[in-house]
Amino acid sequence: MSFKEKAILVGIRDRYKKLSQVQNSLEELQRLTETAGAEVFSKVIQKINNYNPAYFIGQGKAEELAAIVKQEHLQSVIFDDDLTPAQQRNLEETIRARIVDRTKLILDIFAQRARTAEGKLQVELARLNYLLPRLTGKGVALAQQIGVGGARGPMRGPGERKLEYDRRRIRDHISFLNKEINKIKEYRSLQRKTRQDVPLPIISLVGYTNAGKSTLLNNLTGAKVFVEDKLFATLDPTTRSFTLPNKQKVLFTDTVGFIRKLPHQLIAAFRATLEEVVQADILLHVIDASHPEYEQQMQTVEQVLKDLEVSGQPVIKVFNKIDLVKSPSSLERLRRLNPDGVFISALKKENLDELYELISARLARDLKEATFLIPFDKFKLVSHLFDSGYVKEKSYRPNGVMIRALVDKKAFNTVKKYLRGKT
Ligand SMILES: Nc1nc2c(ncn2[C@@H]2O[C@H](COP(=O)(O)OP(=O)(O)OP(=O)(O)O)[C@@H](O)[C@H]2O)c(=O)[nH]1
Numbered sequence: 001m002s003f004k005e006k007a008i009l010v011g012i013r014d015r016y017k018k019l020s021q022v023q024n025s026l027e028e029l030q031r032l033t034e035t036a037g038a039e040v041f042s043k044v045i046q047k048i049n050n051y052n053p054a055y056f057i058g059q060g061k062a063e064e065l066a067a068i069v070k071q072e073h074l075q076s077v078i079f080d081d082d083l084t085p086a087q088q089r090n091l092e093e094t095i096r097a098r099i100v101d102r103t104k105l106i107l108d109i110f111a112q113r114a115r116t117a118e119g120k121l122q123v124e125l126a127r128l129n130y131l132l133p134r135l136t137g138k139g140v141a142l143a144q145q146i147g148v149g150g151a152r153g154p155m156r157g158p159g160e161r162k163l164e165y166d167r168r169r170i171r172d173h174i175s176f177l178n179k180e181i182n183k184i185k186e187y188r189s190l191q192r193k194t195r196q197d198v199p200l201p202i203i204s205l206v207g208y209t210n211a212g213k214s215t216l217l218n219n220l221t222g223a224k225v226f227v228e229d230k231l232f233a234t235l236d237p238t239t240r241s242f243t244l245p246n247k248q249k250v251l252f253t254d255t256v257g258f259i260r261k262l263p264h265q266l267i268a269a270f271r272a273t274l275e276e277v278v279q280a281d282i283l284l285h286v287i288d289a290s291h292p293e294y295e296q297q298m299q300t301v302e303q304v305l306k307d308l309e310v311s312g313q314p315v316i317k318v319f320n321k322i323d324l325v326k327s328p329s330s331l332e333r334l335r336r337l338n339p340d341g342v343f344i345s346a347l348k349k350e351n352l353d354e355l356y357e358l359i360s361a362r363l364a365r366d367l368k369e370a371t372f373l374i375p376f377d378k379f380k381l382v383s384h385l386f387d388s389g390y391v392k393e394k395s396y397r398p399n400g401v402m403i404r405a406l407v408d409k410k411a412f413n414t415v416k417k418y419l420r421g422k423t
């Protein structure tokens, strides 16, 4: 029989929170816990008037939890809110179990799920930034636990000196990771430049985790991105080209999902990856319309986009999983509240045509008509104009191909050297 870590989940209800809010959030915490590979023993909601600076939930409650942990042989207690390093330490001492907060849990999941070198570096950076203020100099050195190179060295002196040493090693490692991530950034922007030689509009899929972004990408483009009914199935961005029914070529990018209280360390670390979103021409905000809290999830996504300083791009709201919205009146309500949205099922491929149309219409707004004379030795640009725009007329001249076409801004910029006329 395989051994699974068992945990108690703790949610806090202060006077500003509704019970249902806390319950839903704990529900999500349970999914996160299971995604991390642990089992939920029970969920506890603690009513609170004032947060206890030393024990968060108060010392009495901590002692109660300690008794349950002992009796049931549990390994960890997971808090739905973030704890200060001191609270974490005090709770650990009283409860004598692993004390995990939401941030730590999400960081652990990211660490388990990171596949590419880039993803791993970013997660490592986020984890170290989380750990740094939590180093105590007690017990096994944290630097050792997390395997920072060289920490196993001879500096085993007790107390402060050791703590200083660990801190320095971690800071060194953080700056090493930052350098590596910067290299990736440079590489990515190079890739982007290469793409700009054949500049297709980039459409980024964003949304809450588990909303169906990867399913949509797969079913649109035949990509084979890993899809799973767990949180954070995708960490690394994937880009695929796709030809819209009107023959216009575009690039779709799928990326990491967002979540309530996404640790800021992660947002910072994943900036390089999320550049793809920042650079997009259109954002498809994929929403799980069947989720009871879809509205809060939408707001979370909008807030994260703000934090990423993504603004200005048109956003198409894609209400997904309508196959799971059983009652016609709920669907009706959804449509009424979101008249600009498009309502699809990525899984059942329902209503994708309407999505294509919205994308084309949105792209068409930026199109302008122009005439170009493309020299014969730049013939690649001719096929590019056919791919990315609507060619209205083409004729051969002694010194090149004359093309009148509706083109978007990016295509226009690539061929503007050969501009002959504009309307
Ligand atoms: N019923 C139904 N299920 C869907 C639909 N779209 C996606 N799903 C399911 O929802 C789950 C999550 O899908 P993903 O495509 O992995 O979601 P994601 O947004 O990429 O999630 P992350 O990568 O974790 O951010 C999977 O079990 C999918 O099969 C849909 O239209 N209808």
Ligand SMILES: [Mg+2]
Residues within 6 Å of the ligand: 213, 214, 215, 226, 227, 233, 234, 255
């Ligand atoms: Mg995904």
